[in-house]
Amino acid sequence: MFTVMIRTAILYSLVLLTMRLMGKRQIGELEPFELAIAIMVSELASLPMQDLGIPLIHGIIPIITLLILQTIITILELKSDLFRRIICGKPSVLINKGKIDVNELRHQRLSFNDLMEELRLKGFYNLQDVEYAVLETSGELSVLPRTDTIPATKKDLNIQSQQEKLPVTLILDGQICKENLKVIDKDISWLESQLKRNKIENANKVFIGILDSKSKFYFQLKD
The missing domain is CATH 3.30.240.20 (bsu07140 like domains)
Structure with missing residues (x-):
């Protein structure tokens, strides 16, 4: 039983690493060759999990081979438009x-x-x-x-507007995200002033605290 658990953990980690290295596409956005590789990887990983008679290396080597193949195809796609059309087709x-x-x-x-x-x-x-x-x-x-x-935009109507920014999480489950404070060029003193302004004693009581896209502090308490 312990052997099965170890083999499963190794294969799961390898498949997860392989899919991460393949990129961030969702399943519905995969090119045909990427979908084929994803299906083959899952099949190759499942066989050594189910059959202990199959050496683990017989599952690892084909998965790594497919990852290398996918990388080569991706590079060739970037280099040759003709190759991309052959592999992926055209819109x-x-x-x-x-x-x-x-x-x-x-x-x-x-x-x-x-x-x-x-x-x-x-x-x-x-x-x-x-x-x-x-x-x-x-x-x-x-x-x-x-x-x-097409609906009229603010630009069409000559309305002055400020560009919105990406929301940044500052507090998560009572823990202050210090790295994110640096990203927005703020410090803990600034965050504490925001908490006091909203009558919050400390960050431990906050479930989520965000600086939203309009640079306003949004929060939700744990209770």
């Missing part, structure tokens, strides 16, 4: 200037209902609101709406 324009390309739709083995479903998921319920729709190599649908249907 397909399904709607061009507001008109559905029926031949391309058939070529991609998509029905009209499939296209409408993808458009609805992107927030477009009327076909006439779409100028271009492109099926990317990852399977995602990119949509460019008609210009006259």
